[in-house]
Amino acid sequence: MAYTTIDDPSAYFQTALYTGNAGTNNIVNDGNSDLQPDWVWIKNRGTSGKDHGLWDTSRGALKQINTNNQQAENNTANSLTAFNSDGFSLGSDGGPNANNGTHVAWQWKANGRTTSSNSDGDITSTIQANTTAGFSIVTYAGNGTSNQTVAHGLGATPDYLLWKNYDTDTSGWDWKTWHTGLTGTNYVRINQTGAQASSNGDIDALPGSTLFTVGNNGSTNGQSGQNHTIICYAFTSIKGYSKFGNYVGTADDDGPIIYTGFKPAWVMIKNISSTANWHMYDNKRDAINVVETAIQANTNAAEFTTNNKLDFLSNGFKIRAANEVSTNKSGDTYIYMAFAESPFVSSKGVPTTAR
16 A cells, blocks of 8 residues: 655645736635645646746746746746745736636745755755655756756655756756656756757766756756856655656557556656657646646647546546557657645555545
C-alpha cells in the first residue's frame, strides 16, 4: 500500500477557477488548507491570444513571465498585485483579469516567501525551498562559463528542472526543461513543440542531491562576458503527492495506465520523440472522467476539447487517445509531470476513492 507524508496535497498545490472583473479581484483558495501560494501560473481559458502568466514570490508581485514565448520578465502594472495567505490578488490588467473572462490558476507552495543564500556551488544561488513538497525556486546570476554548479535546496536529486533567463536583455532565449525521463542531459523547450535535443551548453551534467550543473548557454547561465539573472523551478517526486516519469505510446484508445501513487489533480504531458504541443489537464476544469479539456503550455490559445483524452484514476491516469501524437503515438516516448488531489493511500492507511 502506498505511504505518503502528505495526506492533504491541497496544502501545497491547488487549482483555482475564477471570472475576471477588470478591477480588484481577490482569488481565495479552498478553505481546508488555506494555501498561501509562492508560484502562480494563470491562463485565460476562454479567449485565444492571451499569454500564460507566471508569477512567484522570489521575484515578486507584478513581475510576469510567459511559458508560450521567449520574452523576458515584464513588470506588468495591475497584474498579480499580491500573494495572500489564502490566495492572491489581481488588478485591472486584461491578461490575468479580463472582464468576464474565465481563467484558471495553478498554484504551488514553496517556503512562504522566505529565501536563503547558498554558496555550495560555483555560482551563489538564492533558494526558496520546501523539502516536504519537493519544490524549490532558485535564482542566480549567470556567468557564461561551462560546468558551473548551482545549489537547488531540495535535499534530493531533482526530477524536473525548468529554467528561464528573465533578464531584460534576453528576450531571444528559450525556456529550457530537463526531466528525469529525457535521455541524459537532453532538454526540451516548454515554449516550443520540438522533441528532445542534445544539450548545447545548457546542461553540462546530470543533477545531484544538492547541485545542478549548467553550461555557458544564455538560457541557463547568462552569456559570456555578461551577467544575467536566471530562475529555475526545481522539483523532486514525493510519494503520494508528485510524480515525474515517462511512458511509451501504444496508439490504442484503450491506452496505457500510468501509475503515480495518487489521484491526480494536475497533469502535463509532452511527446519527446516527435514534434507536439505540451498538454495540460486538471481536476477542476474536468471534474469527472473523461478528462478532455486541454490547455497548451506552449501556445496562447484558449482551452479546447481534445482528442488527447485521459481518465484520472485513484492511483494514476489512463490514456484514451488513439494514435494522437501529443499523448499516444505508437512507439513514441512521453514525459509527464503530475500533482495529487489525494494520495492512493493516506499515512493512516485510508484509501482514496475513484472518480
